[in-house]
Amino acid sequence: MPVIAPMPAARPVPAQSPREGADDTMAAGTTVDHLTETYRAHYRSLLGLAALLLDDTASCEDVVQEAFIRVHSARKRVRDPEKTLAYLRQTVVNLSRSALRRRILGLKLLTKPMPDMASAEEGAYDQLERDALIKAMRGLQRRQREVLVLRYFADMTEAQVADTLGISLGSVKAYGSRGIAALRTAMGAPA
Numbered sequence: 611m612p613v614i615a616p617m618p619a620a621r622p623v624p625a626q627s628p629r630e631g632a633d634d635t636m637a638a639g640t641t642v643d644h645l646t647e648t649y650r651a652h653y654r655s656l657l658g659l660a661a662l663l664l665d666d667t668a669s670c671e672d673v674v675q676e677a678f679i680r681v682h683s684a685r686k687r688v689r690d691p692e693k694t695l696a697y698l699r700q701t702v703v704n705l706s707r708s709a710l711r712r713r714i715l716g717l718k719l720l721t722k723p724m725p726d727m728a729s730a731e732e733g734a735y736d737q738l739e740r741d742a743l744i745k746a747m748r749g750l751q752r753r754q755r756e757v758l759v760l761r762y763f764a765d766m767t768e769a770q771v772a773d774t775l776g777i778s779l780g781s782v783k784a785y786g787s788r789g790i791a792a793l794r795t796a797m798g799a800p801a
Contacts, residue, residue: 640685640694648694649678656702663706673709677701746796754789757782 653674660670681688681697688694747755753775760771761782772782793799 640681640688640691642682642685644691645678645682645685645694648698652695652698656698659699660702660706663703664709669709673702673705676705680705742797743793746793749796750789750792751785753777753781753785754792757785758789758793761786 656674656677657670660673661667664670664673677698680701681694684697685694688697747758750758756775757771760766760774761768766774768779768782768786772779775782777785
């Protein structure tokens with residue numbers, strides 16, 4: 611962003627003749643005509659400046675156009691119209707830096723590998739298998755279901771399952787073995 615002087619605080623303006631007010635308005639900032647003239651005279655040089663900072667023509671043109679738009683919007687705050695070109699150059703440099711920062715951020719985000727996504731077909735098969743497993747689990751005896759859930763879904767050891775359910779280690783093994791056999795039968799898996 612160019613360094614542009616802030617608008618002065620509002621002060622009471624003494625009464626002036628219409629001629630004096632017109633001269634002050636011209637001196638208060640860059641006119642549209644002056645900016646248009648600057649555009650015609652210096653567009654190519656500003657494009658060359660952007661080309662030194664950026665690598666593609668489209669981005670350079672965008673940066674230079676944006677610079678002219680920003681200076682045009684702030685033209686009333688440019689105290690010295692002779693410094694318009696300096697403001698434009700600084701704006702081109704700042705916008706080029708911003709464009710490069712956005713590119714670098716984009717490249718950082720792109721270099722992260724995308725997670726392996728299952729196809730819709732695989733997702734549908736997975737859902738069918740989960741539904742079949744849940745249905746088969748509901749058909750088990752309560753203790754078998756509890757042991758299998760704690761052992762395989764909560765990832766507990768047999769000793770932890772025995773502690774949690776308040777049963778012996780041998781009972782955990784027996785309920786687990788019978789539960790898996792019942793699941794295989796219910797889901798039609800080979801033994």
